Amino acid sequence: MAAAGAKELQRFCVIDGWTELRGARGVGRDHLFFVKELPDGRTLRTKVSHGTHGKDSYSRGLWKHIWSEQLGLAAESEFWAVLKLHRPAQRQGEAELQPAGPAVPGWLVQRLIHTAGLREDEVAKLSAEEAEERWLEFQTRPQLSDLASAPASAQALDDRAYGLAVG
Numbered sequence: 001m002a003a004a005g006a007k008e009l010q011r012f013c014v015i016d017g018w019t020e021l022r023g024a025r026g027v028g029r030d031h032l033f034f035v036k037e038l039p040d041g042r043t044l045r046t047k048v049s050h051g052t053h054g055k056d057s058y059s060r061g062l063w064k065h066i067w068s069e070q071l072g073l074a075a076e077s078e079f080w081a082v083l084k085l086h087r088p089a090q091r092q093g094e095a096e097l098q099p100a101g102p103a104v105p106g107w108l109v110q111r112l113i114h115t116a117g118l119r120e121d122e123v124a125k126l127s128a129e130e131a132e133e134r135w136l137e138f139q140t141r142p143q144l145s146d147l148a149s150a151p152a153s154a155q156a157l158d159d160r161a162y163g164l165a166v167g
Helices: 006-015 060-070 076-085 106-114 120-124 128-140 154-161
Strands: 019-021 031-037 043-049
Touching (some): 006 076
Antiparallel strands (some): 019 031
């Protein structure tokens, strides 16, 4: 396949849902800067250079770097498919990362990990509904402060229940 040029790269960024950085430092008339946040937390960045000195396409080496590293694609054919089908790229691993239902709110993730003591991998597997249930369970279970006024042991509890003196 032939290497793409600036026009194709800019069209790809628009179709694939990239955000154009306007007013960014160093932005001139010959360059457009784009950024894309992926669901797995990666941030992709690319620069569309219109100052190709009369060339219609990028060099093969630069083009491979652009589609594989900057655009995060596994194959060059994925780039051309986006342009042909007018649909965003489906990057490797993205489908598995898409939540089946509503996402767990960030504040709830933080509380489950840092307050309720759940492990990150446990929280990552929870649906929004399950996360809310776990938080409610944590909030309604007896806390250590509640136990300070309670009997010190099960034996003391039994003694109180049978009217025996607790010392």
